[in-house]
Amino acid sequence: xxxxxxxxxxxxxxxxxxxxxxxxxxxxxxTKYAPDSNCDKKGFGFGRDDRYxxxxxxxxxxxxxxxxxxxxxxxxxxxQHQDVVAPYLTKALNEHQKTIFATVGRLMREDAARLTxxxxxxxxxxxxxxxxxxxxxxxxxxx
Numbered sequence: 001x002x003x004x005x006x007x008x009x010x011x012x013x014x015x016x017x018x019x020x021x022x023x024x025x026x027x028x029x030x031t032k033y034a035p036d037s038n039c040d041k042k043g044f045g046f047g048r049d050d051r052y053x054x055x056x057x058x059x060x061x062x063x064x065x066x067x068x069x070x071x072x073x074x075x076x077x078x079x080q081h082q083d084v085v086a087p088y089l090t091k092a093l094n095e096h097q098k099t100i101f102a103t104v105g106r107l108m109r110e111d112a113a114r115l116t117x118x119x120x121x122x123x124x125x126x127x128x129x130x131x132x133x134x135x136x137x138x139x140x141x142x143x
Contacts, residue, residue, distance in 0.1 A: 004126055008118040015112040023105035026098055046097065047090040 025044075033042045043049070050056075066073035079085050093100065 004122070004129060006122055006126075008115050009122050012112045012115050012119055015108040015115075019105040019108035019112070021105075022101045022108070025101060046093040047087075 063076035
């Protein structure tokens with residue numbers, strides 16, 4: 001029996017689910033939690049309280065340059081005091097959070113849309129498997 005690959009379909013489902021999650025978060029918070037006077041503990045933001053982290057990612061900012069004829073590269077930007085920069089970067093992320101979340105959602109949806117060709121091939125393989133199984137059943141019933 002052949003193995004059916006649905007990695008692309010699974011990836012599309014995951015991308016679309018998480019896109020909706022990011023795109024819908026602020027509206028959900030504004031309509032469900034912000035106006036609810038019974039909900040007396042609420043908040044959100046980058047780096048606010050890691051007991052309630054929805055996700056954690058490691059991100060670096062990379063910059064480099066190198067010149068023709070020389071195989072080496074060097075950094076363009078070098079932050080010497082990351083402890084000084086970190087809270088301001090976090091504040092900037094929070095200030096632009098709605099735009100960042102909308103962009104994350106849009107990029108995930110765009111990737112999901114680009115995968116539809118590969119997903120169609122997976123669906124075709126599944127349909128062929130079903131057709132083969134139906135043919136086997138027809139052979140058994142005829143015998």
